[in-house]
Amino acid sequence: MKVFLTGADGFIGSHLAEELVRSGHQVRALCIYNSIGSHGWLDTIDKDVKANMEIVMGDIRDPYHMAQLAKGQQAIMHLAALIAIPFSYVAPDLYVQTNIQGTLNLLNAARDAGIERFIHTSTSEVYGTAQYVPMDEGHVLQGQSPYSASKIGADMMVKSFYTSFELPTLTIRPFNTYGPRQSARAVIPTIISQLAAGKKEINLGSLTPTRDFTYVTDTAKGFERALHASTGFGEVTNLGVGFEVTIGQTFDIINELMGAGAVATEDPNRIRPANSEVERLFSNNEKAKTVLGWEPEIKGVEGFRAGLAKTIDWFTNPVNLAKYRPDEYTV
Known part of the structure; x- marks a missing residue:
């Protein structure tokens, strides 16, 4: 598929970019704009793999640019986010701008571009402290930090675009990669x-x-499997080891x-x-086995x-x- 991947310069994103290329997908990899032209962790990967990506620079907070980058793509895999919990206590506004507004910008871009599937990244932090274990996708959501609250907001925005506009969304909720x-x-x-x-x-x-720690290559494979899913649209699927x-x-x-x-x-x-x-x-990963055909190797x-x-x-x-x-x- 032609995949527009946000957050490709980051930790999970760079591993996923590699997994997508090696799986035969055409990758448009978004890296955060910076004045020195750094592509983040993509600068450290195999040069032959990187050469098979279209690397673009930008910021998900720019709705016009995201609309342009979504054109001609079949799927959006949205990993770009502010994720550091301690910094969310310092700069909560920035988390709302990036994680909620940025996600909304991409959803609008996906809708206008006729994207076939929108794969959104959640986080196990939205569950807060476990009320029961193992934690399945029906666990209550608890915004125990500004970061987790912003991700709950982003998750709900994604769900609303499925229910309101029939945008084919899948939300993947990784545990601690x-x-x-x-x-x-x-x-x-x-x-x-x-x-x-x-x-x-x-x-x-x-x-x-x-x-519940998950090795990064397992997480990347779970995301790639979401491109092949025939069920689970409008829903959340955990990625965790259990x-x-x-x-x-x-x-x-x-x-x-x-x-x-x-x-x-x-x-x-x-x-x-x-x-x-x-x-x-502590995750329950049974749904991932059914919806994604995925379970961790490690x-x-x-x-x-x-x-x-x-x-x-x-x-x-x-x-x-x-x-x-x-x-x-x-x-």
Whole structure:
């Protein structure tokens, strides 16, 4: 298919761009405009793969530009967003502008261009702390941070375009994706980069919350499968492993794999406001098996260890590690 992919320069987006090209799709890859012409993580991928993409620069907050870029495409895969939870406490307006208004701009562009399917990226953060586990798509939505509230708004906007205008939408809701190229604001890169820098006291936020970590190539494959789905339109589908682990346990595994002998400490600056912290995430992925024909290849305790080992290998490469600042807390 001819696919317009937003957020292609980001963590998941760059992996998805690769997956789409290797699966035979024609990719128009949107990178955030910047004055130095950087294509983000796409600048680091295989040159032959990148050469098979049409890379464009822009900003989803510009409705006219999005309308132009959507023309001639069959599908829109919308991954562009502001995602850092701590920064959403600082700049909530920007999250509304990007995550809600930006999504609306793309929905309007899709409608005008006659897009055959609009694949939207949600997040497990919209569920908030688990009210029951495993968490299926019917779980209550809780805006426990400005970020999660903005994504709930975007999700509802997408749903409204299905019900109001019959735009063929699918909303994919990934749980906690990890792997090479992830932002330094995420917990796994935070742990690995500090250990790789030789630190013995690792500064983290709360150690007790649980997460359902999904390796990034599994997430990318789930999104690609959405291009082939024949059901699930107007609905949400979780992408998760169905396995939970605490942040403290995650630290222990990485510490062991790296042979670091370090200890984890809770840094007050990294701890979310009490009522904003999501204490537990643990997915039910049965719908993904039915709607997408997808299930994770990397799963369970041993799968998690294997995924972490691959992530460590990437981050500890000096070329990659140089892109991170382990001495600084990235909001």
